[in-house]
Amino acid sequence: MERHQVGVYLGALVVGGVVGLVAPGAGPGLERAINPVLAALLYVTFLQVPAAELVRSLRAGRFLAAALTVNFVVVPLVVAAMFAFLPDDRAVRLGVLLVLLCPCVDYVIVFSGLAGAASGRLLAATPLLLLAQMVLLPGYLYLFMGAELSDVVAAGPFVEAFLGLIVVPLALAWLTQAWAARRPAGQRVSDAFGVAMVPLMAATLLTVVASQLPKLDDNVGDVARVVPFYVLFLLVMAFAGRAVGRLYRLDVPSGRAVVFTGATRNSLVVLPLALSLPDPLAVAAVVVVTQTLVEVVGMVVYVRVVPRLVT
Secondary structure, eight states: OOTTHHHHHHHHHHHHHHHHHHOGGGHHHHHHHHHHHHHHHHHHHHHTSOGGGHHHHHHOHHHHHHHHHIIIIIHHHHHHHHHTTSOSOHHHHHHHHHHHTSBOOSTHHHHHHHTTOOHHHHHHHHHHHHHHHHHHHHHHHHHHHTTHHHHHOOHHHHHHHHIIIIIHHHHHHHHHHHHHHHOHHHHHHHHHHHTTHHHHHHHHHHHHHHHHGGGOGGGHHHHHHHHHHHHHHHHHHHHHHHHHHHHTTOOHHHHHHHHHHHHOBOHHHHHHHHHTSOGGGTHHHHHHHHHHHHHHHHHHHHHHHHHHHOO
């Protein structure tokens, strides 16, 4: 399934789109299924993020510094350069900010490995990248949206989504890892859940698109207009990531890993936050999922291009 995950994800998005268009009345029912499916997916995703590797990641000083620089210095600057040109719709802008400001911690490992990158180093750094984005995201959102943020985002649902769909699955995943490290039964459970990543991702994409598409109404044009920004982001980050790798004098596999971590975004983790927004801002969730569609196709290109770009 991992070898064919791109096709599986694209198929799920297409099926979700067809369901959303043909049976818009099913939207409310499907929307109630999002949180359980998403919680299961995030648990499985976090299960792949090794808490035990956090200490080891701190020892890879130059690589870790490069990964943090590209994600939390370069990416915000790139997003800032694009921000003024985004559609004026607040929900669309918020969706773009949510998804572009957070680095990926899951399938980036698979794609980077296919391109000959140091996926092991990237895997070791994922716990720190995940924790850093959780801490920094509120500050970045405030910097971009200012006082407007409090007008459009209610703190209560945002905090509830963060705790229920991110903190709890993360804690359960790391407890499962601790169990797996001590007991064969725990390892069997961890392995069994590990194979569910791709089908759960497909189910999440299908459910989200099918339930949110009927809400687009007059926002279809705005959502379509963000696609070029996502493509531009992938293009810019390929060269920006290469520049950061050279700045820190990384070897070729590590330099490729920096390119991948700078380009891939964490749509799964921010999706619960987008879904927690009030109905007038519901299109933000579709904006987040749209980025996933563009990125999955982009990663197919990256796997072929990055080995030639970073040599």
